[in-house]
Amino acid sequence: MSPVILILAVISVILAITMLFAKNPITSALCLLGVLLMTAGIYGLIGEHLIATIQLVVYAGAIMVLFIFSIMLLNLTTESEDHKKEPLLYVSAIALGGGVLTFIILALNEHFLKHPMDYSFGKFSPEVIAQLGGNSKVLSHALFSQFYVSFEVISLALLIAIVGAVVLAKRKFD
Amino acid sequence: MEYFDFIQLMAKILLVVGVSLGVVPVMVWFERRGAAWMQGRVGPNRVGPFGLLQPLADVVKFIMKEDFVPKNANKFYYYLAPLIALIAPLCALSVIPFGSKAIVNGQEVVLQIAQMDSGVIFILAFAGLEVYPIILAGWASNNKYSVLGALRGSSQIVSYEISMGLALLSMLIVYGTFNPHEMVAWQSENYWGALINPFGALVFLISIFAETNRLPFDLPEGESEIVAGYHLEYGAMKFALFFMAEYVAMIMASALISTLFFGGYSLLPGMGTLVSMISSQFGFGEVGVTNVTAVFQFISLCSKVGFFMFLFVWIRWTLPRFRFDQLMDLGWKILFPLSLINLVVVTVMVYFLNQ
Numbered sequence: 001m002s003p004v005i006l007i008l009a010v011i012s013v014i015l016a017i018t019m020l021f022a023k024n025p026i027t028s029a030l031c032l033l034g035v036l037l038m039t040a041g042i043y044g045l046i047g048e049h050l051i052a053t054i055q056l057v058v059y060a061g062a063i064m065v066l067f068i069f070s071i072m073l074l075n076l077t078t079e080s081e082d083h084k085k086e087p088l089l090y091v092s093a094i095a096l097g098g099g100v101l102t103f104i105i106l107a108l109n110e111h112f113l114k115h116p117m118d119y120s121f122g123k124f125s126p127e128v129i130a131q132l133g134g135n136s137k138v139l140s141h142a143l144f145s146q147f148y149v150s151f152e153v154i155s156l157a158l159l160i161a162i163v164g165a166v167v168l169a170k171r172k173f174d
Numbered sequence: 175m176e177y178f179d180f181i182q183l184m185a186k187i188l189l190v191v192g193v194s195l196g197v198v199p200v201m202v203w204f205e206r207r208g209a210a211w212m213q214g215r216v217g218p219n220r221v222g223p224f225g226l227l228q229p230l231a232d233v234v235k236f237i238m239k240e241d242f243v244p245k246n247a248n249k250f251y252y253y254l255a256p257l258i259a260l261i262a263p264l265c266a267l268s269v270i271p272f273g274s275k276a277i278v279n280g281q282e283v284v285l286q287i288a289q290m291d292s293g294v295i296f297i298l299a300f301a302g303l304e305v306y307p308i309i310l311a312g313w314a315s316n317n318k319y320s321v322l323g324a325l326r327g328s329s330q331i332v333s334y335e336i337s338m339g340l341a342l343l344s345m346l347i348v349y350g351t352f353n354p355h356e357m358v359a360w361q362s363e364n365y366w367g368a369l370i371n372p373f374g375a376l377v378f379l380i381s382i383f384a385e386t387n388r389l390p391f392d393l394p395e396g397e398s399e400i401v402a403g404y405h406l407e408y409g410a411m412k413f414a415l416f417f418m419a420e421y422v423a424m425i426m427a428s429a430l431i432s433t434l435f436f437g438g439y440s441l442l443p444g445m446g447t448l449v450s451m452i453s454s455q456f457g458f459g460e461v462g463v464t465n466v467t468a469v470f471q472f473i474s475l476c477s478k479v480g481f482f483m484f485l486f487v488w489i490r491w492t493l494p495r496f497r498f499d500q501l502m503d504l505g506w507k508i509l510f511p512l513s514l515i516n517l518v519v520v521t522v523m524v525y526f527l528n529q
Contacts, residue, residue, distance in 0.1 A: 026248075026251070026313065030251075030310075033306070044290075049290035049291055049292045049296070050291060050292045050295075052292075053290075053292040053295045053296045053299050054292075054295075056296075056299035056300070056302070056303070057295060057298060057299045057302060060299070060302070060303060061298075061299055061301075061302025061303060061305075061335075062302065065302070065305050065306075065309075065328065065332060068306075068309055069309065069325075069328055069329075069332075072309065072312075072313055072321070072324070072325070073325070134291030134353075135291055135292075136291045136292050136295075136352050137291070137351075
């Protein structure tokens with residue numbers, strides 16, 4: 001593992017913590033953007049350029065722009081601290097979150113103790129992929145031949161979601 | 175071996191960054207002289223021959239000016255925005271090949287900074303990141319006009335990215351690869367992409383004008399209604415960074431459209447005979463021929479980029495600015511459906527040609 005990956009990982013953890021505790025919504029959104037960029041960097045450094053690029057295009061280039069755009073449009077200033085007025089609710093929310101987190105950690109721990117991760121490559125080892133003409137080629141080929149039905153169904157589902165969103169928004173404005 | 179790799183990588187990065195930043199002052203001079211020429215004026219002609227030293231004087235002025243920060247600005251983001259503005263297009267330039275290969279010290283050097291199999295999509299990713307400096311600058315300077323400029327800029331870039339992506343997609347179907355080297359090779363064997371898919375080239379050209387915020391789409395800056403838009407509150411070197419970023423983005427866009435549609439670094443007609451003439455004149459071996467070819471390929475790409483930079487200036491001083499609703503109509507109601515239709519047409523064409 002290259003030391004640069006470690007640096008990126010540390011930066012992304014710091015950004016993630018900042019995102020959680022920042023008062024300013026723009027800071028939170030930008031920290032999330034930073035985490036996504038660092039993750040893309042890590043993907044790139046381990047040689048998965050396609051995943052890194054898609055991370056940049058989809059998350060950093062599209063979704064986060066939408067987030068920041070709407071934060072700016074809604075003109076959210078600092079986070080209101082209403083939750084401090086009701087200590088019982090605040091404490092129970094933290095307790096519930098902590099409980100769920102502990103449960104997830106325990107479950108994952110048990111799973112990985114029983115079934116240790118298999119780090120060896122399957123059919124598509126890096127050599128085979130390089131021989132077939134790179135990651136993007138192999139992935140596109142799989143998407144448009146073997147999995148084309150699921151691919152088309154997913155894109156239909158997204159189309160339905162878009163149409164639904166437009167219908168809902170239009171009713172509100174009319 | 176590793177030492178050589180490091181040196182060649184650094185040399186390539188220095189070349190690309192140096193050329194793209196070094197062209198900026200020349201372009202600023204050309205923009206002003208070109209504007210004057212097209213409008214029948216004289217333009218800057220006092221500093222140096224033909225006013226060529228004018229950009230130098232501008233730089234001195236930018237450095238000497240007061241580094242002013244508005245009182246209610248969010249300092250961190252205010253300083254961050256111009257940096258991202260310059261970094262994003264420079265990163266995107268790393269995927270553009272500026273020659274096939276050179277042979278240095280018996281080893282092959284691919285003339286492209288980052289060789290990755292996602293190639294062109296990577297450029298699109300960084301083109302998408304160009305929204306952030308505009309949003310950040312507008313929001314952080316805490317000024318109504320800046321926020322208006324930022325909103326205009328971000329919605330414009332997001333809208334035109336779609337038709338740009340669709341035009342790119344139609345070319346990806348033609349070439350069948352993400353790799354810019356293979357695209358250039360395909361074009362030098364067959365025809366330029368613009369001849370095969372002229373409508374895609376036109377849509378792409380219009381979209382990069384909108385993406386780089388140049389006239390007739392410079393609504394985010396729109397001096398007459400929102401003063402200077404998102405960089406209204408920026409002065410001195412911070413403004414100069416935005417200014418440089420605009421030109422670097424133009425270079426990036428020109429290099430991208432040359433690579434995708436106009437043959438990239440493939441030799442212009444006549445250059446092939448020039449290469450063989452020079453090689454036979456000096457008695458070069460195989461290594462020499464490869465290196466001379468690489469030089470001419472670089473010149474070829476540079477002349478294409480130069481033409482598109484000229485086009486940017488030419489159109490800026492020819493067409494008036496659009497109104498914002500006209501801009502959005504053009505993007506969503508005209509370019510978007512037409513590029514979708516074009517995509518279908520190209521797909522059908524490629525299907526029948528490959529039979």
